[in-house]
Amino acid sequence: MLICMWSALKMLWIGPIILILLAKTRWQEHAARRAARQIPVEETPMRAPVLAGGAS
Template sequence: MIRLLWTAGAEVRYFLRRYMPSNIVLDLIRTRKGLKWGMPAMLLAGPYLAIAFWCTTLIEHAGPEWLHLVVLLCIWNTLKMLAIGPVSVVLLTKARAREHRAQRQEPSDVPLRELTPSSR
């Protein structure tokens, strides 16, 4: 029974990770090139909150009960988008420090005489 639950959970996680738009955006942001987009991605929390608000308004006015799941999903995605901003700043800082250290430790292949201006 535990094995079945474990497998089902892994499959659901794989599906959500692969096909849900917010997870795709977060995976793209976590790449080295995408880290600079972490702070602007926080703006995506606004539409998610607007959808959650709209769904709660529909629920209050005799809307279908399954909209509670949509509200929950939107709030979860809002939290993910709000969290990626500071996380991406930390990851970008670490990546730049690592690149700076690697550049500093890299031996120079250019001979010293080529770096000095030649006088004619």
């Protein structure tokens, strides 16, 4: 009986902490996606094709 009460108390204590950490992580991911969307992707210049093989 005592172990059940102890487990219930742990869940009541840890549950809100986990929810806060999850919300913080989701917010950081959202901010990172928003920042990545705002940075323009620079176009890379076309390069000459590289020929494979040892023909000379």
